[in-house]
Amino acid sequence: MGPTMQGSRQPVATTLTSTRPWAPVSSRIASKSPALPRAMQDGRGCSAGRSLMQTKTNFRGFPARAIGAPDPGVRGGGRHRSLPAVTEVGAGMVRSGGKSPWVLLDLDGTVLDYDRAEREAVLATLAGVGLPADGDMVARYRQVNARHWSALERGATTAARLRTERWAELLAETVPERTGDIDLGALASAYVANLAAGAYLLPAAAEVVAELAGTHRIAYITNGLADVQRPRLAATSLADLGEVLIISDEVGAAKPAAAIFEAALSAMGEPDPRTVTMVGDSLSADIAGGRAIGFPTVWVARAQQPDPTDPALRPDRRITAIGELPGVLRG
Template identity: 35%
Template structure:
């Protein structure tokens, strides 16, 4: 585990997608479009991502709403199939909930933190997926706080979504809150913007050439579990 100076924490906040849960969008889209007898392949997926990725950036920058993102990413497929984009989006989120799975070591990590830290989630994901997934995995009982960007009209890395979360947490000392996430540009930059300590979950050992400097970095949750137990 690479780190700066270790600190003591009262709260540990997590991102959701690819931090707590595996998020296989391609598998979810294949499952969705199979209902319409479409053999969704990698070329289709690349086409989808050409729309989806810029929309996510616009959403994180506060330039479009969650509703706009969810509908516009399915505009082309809606036209092809004669189906409302919102209906396709809902079907996709349902498919993702059906195939959801925790990432390795997450159940063990959460169990080890029970009663020792107060836990929360701040996610840019959408309500229709996030809440049902937490219930199905049994993880909901571990978290006192669930902040979903769609519900509050703010998205990471905006400091305001963290301020909203901290208000709901009773405004603990920010230096005693640790934000854990897989995405430097939203999770880590957002945590830094809010004055929190940050931990980059980097299981793929990606090179960080972003200029964003997390306080800590882990390659697996056994490392984080050991660190928080010390």
């Protein structure tokens, strides 16, 4: 995340409202100051130079900076719709809500096709510096990357370290002779740009979330880098259907830590956790974290995955495709 910001300035939340229900937000921006997780109150988790100060904008209410704006280094960046920078992680996106229950959706592996986006990004990044770009290198990268993300979830590393250290480890394992002539920072930035362009939905995701939006309020929560997740979500139809987006990179805590779920609850207006259904594909991040905070949980499992034996990882419901979710929520 970079150096910790100093000071005790309280972020000012921005709530976007509309003159008519479920309409694109354009009428006004109203400010208020809700209770925030302590990690957000004292500035932890904010990268150096990235405050949560308010910026006026004229499009969706995704929180924080440069939400979907084209990045000069992002392949196909011109196709990303410009989204606004507002003050607080998790501020309202597009729609004013009623009293409907919430669905809190994980992104990658639940509604977004991360496997495809990652594969294309790894191949493009490796090819860009003249390294072997093939399936074996993708597999090796995924092994290394999984270790680093696991460390992040345990609090043993930071997003800033993860960006470069996963590439340093991959190069050391596969092409040690090239480690001295490759700029890790540039390599990591190229990968983030390539990955940010991979906005692919999983089958039926768009239809399912659109259906749920008629009966539930939609929020998204993701362990990821803001520079990657914002443009990916912004380039899909899901951006128009949600009200809250929570990214670990911005909160300073990753699922399953309580702080990221507390940030989500704060952004949703402090609903009873029992009215918020957490839906995700990771037992350790989505299900364990959701259960600990008091959410009902739905696990989107791969068909061959066995049911967990650890009670802390046991979901309330199991599905094997996102298309089953509306039926589960209807009971």
